[in-house]
Amino acid sequence: MTVILGQMFTGVSIGAVLLLIALGLSLTFGQMNVINMAHGEFIMAGAYTTYVLQKSIAGAGLSLIVALPVAFLVSGALGALLEWLLIRRLYLRPLDTLLVTWGVSLMLQQLARDIFGAPNVQTRAPDVLTGNITVIGGDDPLTFASSRLFILGLAVAAVVALSLTLRLTPLGRRIRAVVQNRDLAEVSGISTGRVDLTAFFIGSGLAGIAGVALTLVGPIGPTMGTNVIIDAFLVIVVGGIGQLKGSVIVAFVLGVLQSVLEYSTTVSVAKVLVLVAIVAFLQWRPQGLYTVRTRSLV
Amino acid sequence: MAGTAALAAVVALSACGAKTNSGSTSDKAAQADTSGDTIKVGLLNSLSGTMAISEVTVRDSLKLAIDEINASGGVLGKKIKPISEDGASDWPTFAEKASKLIKEDRVAATFGCWTSASRKAVKPVFEKNRSLLFYPVQYEGLEESPYIFYTGATTNQQIVPALDYLKSQGKKKIYLVGSDYVFPRTANKEIKAYAKANGMTVLGEDYAPLGSTEFSTIANKVKASKADAVFNTLNGDSNVAFFKEYKSAGLTATRMPVVSVSIAEEEVKSIGSQYLAGQLTAWNYYQTTPGAANTTFVKAYKAKYGQDKPTSDPMEAAYTSVYLWKAMVEKAKSFDPEKVKAASDGITFEAPEGKVTVDGASQHIYKTARIGKVGTDGLIQEVWNSGKPIKPDPFLKGYSWASGLS
């Protein structure tokens, strides 16, 4: 029983990590339809930000808290720069965007290697986040890892903040207007260029936050972004492009599915099965879990 | 069009060379370029991609040895000129670059490779061209290429002693965790055979894809198994995630120690002693290994690359390999690979890990096995060693339990 509950929690926590790394993409890919392969490197930038801050801020807890907003700004700025320099030239050419940003990703990885060295770097986690919380005591205790609980909380907070921003603020309204009808938004006096830039800033900034969270559970190195990027895209695609709730549901479903399969088979087999399940699902619902029905041609 | 095809067919047919099994393979081994007052050697390491994490340090260490040798007069009066190539963590690229070093640069010997996959990819290249490769990383054994010198440990110098150690500590139930590639799978096969013969039980065996960083399920499984110890053959990034998850699951080095065979000082530094303190490693060298040779090596390395840079077993094995090659060349009085090979048996070197001796028959080296414990300072302290260098036995012929393995 505790094994099953523990495994369910594991699934949810894998889902939380997936959600956090995919959340930024729900803006840049989901809303703006930009396949940004350098998104993984923005996650990396967030993680390295944590590492740099720890060198100047003594307490591991404090530096982690400070790292969240700073990483948001650093990765956000990188994203805005990328949008301004390259992506705005490529809005109607999705595959070109993919290939160009892949080139950017190669360069950012090499840059990280030259600045921080090829080996992984180390960050200290605050002690409260390296242990676990006992939920059911006894011989066979059920424990939840506190780092995972922190990431789950962070993911939920980020989702709430993002959906409130999109729904309630003038900026959010402008982003949604541009997404739904770029030309109409333009003639209604919205500067679509600036909205694109802001949306990209926020989306990439969220990647930075994901990077901070990943320092608690994974390695911090030049290639850390490439390890997660495809999973993140899959969450958005399966959830339905432009659908925040779809991404949330899919992240947790995939997390639980993966943890169950990992437990009953092996990690490799689980990975293959999850990917095959996704391909099969997209045959059934090619537009993902949630779609907006329109009468447009495409 | 048809003309082109016909032309090509004619050219192709007229150009056919030797058949397989005809026994008359061409005798055009690439000749090393020994003119000039320098001698070129190849450094073949991944400088980009996932494996760069580890292999860059090996390249640095090779360069240190070459600089030292050049400063003291070179080899046979020639300065060594290193040609560095990037294997890019991609096996076919390794093969391509190995070819380039041998055929284009005409190097006298090549140093490098890390993963077994990259070694397997270049092995035929070195064999076909009769050129020498010095391979500095511990590996899964079961291999003896006539053109490769293995200066890292084979299984009976690392894994078998680690199992002996666990057995002597009374750890009977073990759990195997590894990356999904050749070394862990082969090593685990050997571990299972050993366990069967020595009254130990293997409670579980899990593999994660290379580069995988999601280990919460594996940590759960390990925890649920209630094993005495974990034998860890994970590689690279995965180790970081695994140990963070291990600690989060409430597993400790005192209750369930993890013996790792791919975690050296460099990895300890990137994972953090916060997560690793008290865990065990199995190697032939640590930065803390006593001896004058090691003191000099560590001091020289830090002087060249930075005080915060640790030294590790593969780095040491790489460093040693250059000196071994120098000694072989000087004994043979020639850079010719065949003569170097012939001269190799019995060559010794006071390496940072202690005295090593080349076993000419297997082209491996005698090495002392050392079990270490990670300290809170991030250094690894030796807790046990084999007392004397162990004779390399890549096919485990001297172990009756291993008879069914190869």
Added chain:
Amino acid sequence: MTDPTTTEPRTDTGLSGLEIRGLRVAFDGFTAVDGVDLDVGPGDLRFLIGPNGAGKTTLVDAVTGLVKAEGSVRFGGEDILGRSVHRIARSGIGRTFQTATVFEELTVLQNLDIAAGAGRGTLTMLRRRKGVPESVARALETVGLTDLAGSLAGTLAHGRKQWLEIGMLLVQDVRLLLLDEPVAGMSHDERQATGELLRRISRERTVVVIEHDMDFMRSFARSVSVLHAGKVLSEGTVTEVQADPKVQEVYLGHAATEGTTTGVPRPTAAQEA
């Protein structure tokens, strides 16, 4: 345009009519077409008019299989509702879109050749086009694009793209043409020419035109259906419909007071003769 006498009458296919019963199309809660009954007789030149949002384009979308609909659509005696788009096309129904959609990176000739070829076998498809198929040459002349056969369709002026589209329907050999605002953005002369072209075509095929241009409608319509809020409001000849008080109230009344305006103003595409 060519001289009307040069178009030879076709004899291979008889004329077919369109019969729509109780057609309904709903998008997430909004009913765009709400129980339309519509009969277009064989060889008719029917105009569909109505204010924006009346459901004209959606009706055409439903008939051509682009959107899901309830009810029944019979063409030439066969029920076609629910078939896939390309099957409906093969049963002899062709359409154009509000914005001319020709294959811009292919030549006029290639455009027409593709339109002519839905029934070609594999081997023919894998061979190069040699020369100009008879039907394509005829269509080129009918729509007056023979001189421009080698130009890329993307470089054509707006009006000529519309003619190319109509030409594509001709070589496709459809028995029913559904044209969505074919003269939008055309000059007066071009409208005149297009109207005459449609008149000629409707001798051998059934034509349905969605239009906002009332002058154009008055000049060329053989019959008219007025759509309003997803329903058929009125039907008959131009005079009958214009006289219908319901129509005057919702639509024409407004236009009638303005005399001969052309409905919604549209930018005129640059045009060289």
Added chain:
Amino acid sequence: MTTTTPQVPSVKQLRSPKGRLTFLRPAAGFAAAAVALFAVAPLALSDFRLGLLAKYLCTAMVAVGICLAWGRGGLLTLGQGVFFGLGGYAMAMHLKIADAGPGQVPDFMQLYGTATELPWWWRPFANPVFALAATVLLPMAVAAILGSFVFRRRVKGAYFAILSQALAAAFAIWLVGQQATTGGTNGLTDIQGFFGYDLDDPVNQRMVYFVIATVLLLLIALARQLIHSRYGELLVAVRDSEERVRFLGYNPANVKLVAYVVAAGMAGLAGALFVPAVGIISPALIGIVPSIELVIGAAVGGRASLVGAVLGAIAVAWARTALSEEFPAAWTYFQGLLFIVALAFLPGGLASLVGIVRRRRASRAPEGEAA
């Protein structure tokens, strides 16, 4: 406009728009390519460089398919690594069986598996005819099954791209997991012979090069025929406006499927020939990164132009070798920069430069042939 009279003779003009020259130009191009590949390259390059060229030509074969499927058909083919791998493994399996000799199993199976006899799905590959056919037919079959689902369900654009990548990742992970029967991460290495010819021998290596060059030219000719056929015109039409094609009575899914399947077959053949040229096939050649790299060559050269895509693929592969030899530590900067500059600022690839130059020359001399 309304007064234009039909010009009857113009139809006759259309039959041969530019006279016989249009036929001669590609023939001259082919002749030049054949001379370069069969005479210049073997004379000018060392054995090692010729071997590398053979490898580049294999990526160029994939680019031919990509030009067809992506450049002409608009399909974002980001999973070509899968088909390349299927072809490569089919070929390597046969060569490994042949190397092992009758009744024996390949070396790695003895090492990693307990297998004393071939697994059932290896056995048919002992037959050279089956294996050769499989190198092309297996990828085509997989593409046909996948494509018929995907295109019928109208999975497009970004979805198709991400889906292809997921598939490439899954295939690579699966191969790695099956170490005892696929060689795992190592892949199938140390291939000695090629249908009885010893690959050690430089003469035979040259023969492999000539075979590869011949096949590449044949594939280019095949692709050229397809592109200039009625099908090729239809494919462009589907790329530019799928709905419109549907209203003309075609099923665009089938049109796309043909291009996708042909491209897969070409990638499979490339993978098969890569094996004797390089002597290895491994999961590292199949996953997401190699799949992207295969596309990038075509993109840099010019996806819609056959010549551009082929030369682009060769140039990018060559640049990778040259840059990494020259700057082993910093070459990824240059590589990244090359992709960015070529793709962001030259959407038509390097091939579009030719067009720009030609247009400039035409505008300078308007009295010349301005067609």
